[in-house]
Amino acid sequence: MIVGIDLGTTNSLVSVFTPDGPILIPNALGSTLTPSAVYMDGEERILVGASAKDHLINNPHTATARFKRLMGTDKTSTLQGKTYTPEDLSSFVLRALKADAEAYLGETVTEAVVSVPAYFNEIQRNATINAAKLAGLTVRRLINEPTAAALAYGLQDKEAENTFLVVDLGGGTFDVSILEMFSGVMEVRSSAGDAFLGGEDFTNRILDHFQEQLGRKATDLSAADLSRLRKLADQAKCRISDEPRVSVDYRDGEQAHTLTLSRDTFATLSEDLINRMKVPLQRAISDANLKASEIDRIVLVGGATRMPSVRNLIAKLFKRFPEHSIDPDTVVALGAAVQAGLVARDAALDDVVMTDVCPFTLGFETSHRTGPDGQDEHGIFSPLIERNTTIPASRNTIVEASQKGQTRIDLKVFQGEAPYVKDNIPIGSYQFALPYNRHDYEKVDVRFTYDSSGVLEVISTVVSTGQSKTLIIENAPGAMSAQMIAKRFKELEKIKVHPRDLAVNEALISQASAAYANALGVQRQEIGFLLSEFETVLRTYDNRAIEQGRRKLGEYLSAIDGAGVFD
Numbered sequence: 001m002i003v004g005i006d007l008g009t010t011n012s013l014v015s016v017f018t019p020d021g022p023i024l025i026p027n028a029l030g031s032t033l034t035p036s037a038v039y040m041d042g043e044e045r046i047l048v049g050a051s052a053k054d055h056l057i058n059n060p061h062t063a064t065a066r067f068k069r070l071m072g073t074d075k076t077s078t079l080q081g082k083t084y085t086p087e088d089l090s091s092f093v094l095r096a097l098k099a100d101a102e103a104y105l106g107e108t109v110t111e112a113v114v115s116v117p118a119y120f121n122e123i124q125r126n127a128t129i130n131a132a133k134l135a136g137l138t139v140r141r142l143i144n145e146p147t148a149a150a151l152a153y154g155l156q157d158k159e160a161e162n163t164f165l166v167v168d169l170g171g172g173t174f175d176v177s178i179l180e181m182f183s184g185v186m187e188v189r190s191s192a193g194d195a196f197l198g199g200e201d202f203t204n205r206i207l208d209h210f211q212e213q214l215g216r217k218a219t220d221l222s223a224a225d226l227s228r229l230r231k232l233a234d235q236a237k238c239r240i241s242d243e244p245r246v247s248v249d250y251r252d253g254e255q256a257h258t259l260t261l262s263r264d265t266f267a268t269l270s271e272d273l274i275n276r277m278k279v280p281l282q283r284a285i286s287d288a289n290l291k292a293s294e295i296d297r298i299v300l301v302g303g304a305t306r307m308p309s310v311r312n313l314i315a316k317l318f319k320r321f322p323e324h325s326i327d328p329d330t331v332v333a334l335g336a337a338v339q340a341g342l343v344a345r346d347a348a349l350d351d352v353v354m355t356d357v358c359p360f361t362l363g364f365e366t367s368h369r370t371g372p373d374g375q376d377e378h379g380i381f382s383p384l385i386e387r388n389t390t391i392p393a394s395r396n397t398i399v400e401a402s403q404k405g406q407t408r409i410d411l412k413v414f415q416g417e418a419p420y421v422k423d424n425i426p427i428g429s430y431q432f433a434l435p436y437n438r439h440d441y442e443k444v445d446v447r448f449t450y451d452s453s454g455v456l457e458v459i460s461t462v463v464s465t466g467q468s469k470t471l472i473i474e475n476a477p478g479a480m481s482a483q484m485i486a487k488r489f490k491e492l493e494k495i496k497v498h499p500r501d502l503a504v505n506e507a508l509i510s511q512a513s514a515a516y517a518n519a520l521g522v523q524r525q526e527i528g529f530l531l532s533e534f535e536t537v538l539r540t541y542d543n544r545a546i547e548q549g550r551r552k553l554g555e556y557l558s559a560i561d562g563a564g565v566f567d
């Protein structure tokens, strides 16, 4: 069985395609959303999800989150004194999702369709594939998140020719895509985005506002207090989507504070973030050679599109309200399952030919001969496959040697949108020989072929001799080699994921600890009492008693919080 996986910045989901359509698979806590957070205990055991997220608040040195933003970079996180790459951390999340899928399906799961932001570059896509390998999963196909959303809405089944705009504001990324249905073929016409704009930025604005109300700077607060305040800011942000004014209680030392936020204040605090959304929206439309009025349907993806200000912006720009009949948090995972069904050639779905686009420009380094003295200007980026080209794509160009009598060419391949290669990402290079020709500049035909699995083939053919040399770029430099993956797989294998039933108890303990940190007086005493009672009962290994204790503590926490893991 091939599963669909939405590996999100904030939450991750796993899904599967059934004869009745795509469905979401619940985790051990019964939720289909698993926070993309990892906690490591002192014995090299990891916990993923809600309890890890709670540990972020209580023990920030043992837990981490938001590592999707670092995918493809060499920035690491330290947990319990050991260093982990973003691929390692993502692999832990994928391992947990794989375990949940296996428990639900009753079979071993080894293959997945994994979604990535349309804006992810080659290195980030490879990092995602490597994270899956580290989790024992083979990625059958990566799917751009907006494409997955369109599949969930069944836009591939529409008879009429239609143009769709998919707007995805998640926790950490903003993606805009224009998709077109044409003669039964879905085509991504353009994609644009901002890899550093998401719901968390809106939360941070509220966090700053709350700190101002408290008269505290971020540097005055401990990491745990700051995390606690951030959680309240996030809750306020979600509630303000439905209420005109919200207030939350925060305990600062022994002092209790009521922090407030009105919709108007939130609008002012986040005005520039909303304005930043206009740029990728406009770019996607102009790259697709369209006008706003030519868009037939608008689909919303990502929890943060629940914000009325986001919907209002879209309504204002497109003079029409966006569709949101599918929960924006689950739409990508559902689409990934549809794609998994397509990949497996499941009979329940019509075979749809899908095309996609290259989300970035691929090119190589050249020099320009400038000035009468023939001086060369080096480091110029020569694009060959332009951003938003439908893939698979193959393009060629003729390049000339920079000198007569030159016997070697260094071809350096880059990805990016900047005019100079120093500002783009190097993804591969190779050398090839030229025949000695003292009278002329030798010519070389350079061909790039980019396919839907993200493999770039570079073929250089010397025009005068017909001799050619091929370079296949699968893994960008900085990414992991097969041997490195195998070695890291062995190392990470030693780290155990908490068993699923243990995860339920751990989640409850960490939820109780977080509630204890935020409570005062009698309520605090009561949580402390129930928590120690539960920890005692856990040591008895008496399943019935554990179940009872779990229910008692869970019900109390749900009653005071209204948002417990056992809701």
Ligand code: AMP
Binding pocket: 008, 009, 010, 011, 169, 170, 171, 172, 198, 199, 200, 234, 237, 238, 239, 241, 301, 302, 303, 304, 305, 306, 307, 328, 329
């Ligand atoms: P995702 O990465 O798609 O899971 O998006 C999660 C983001 O959506 C987080 O920043 C959440 O705080 C945000 N979010 C979820 N629900 C709401 C809501 N009702 N109003 C505003 N933002 C929300």
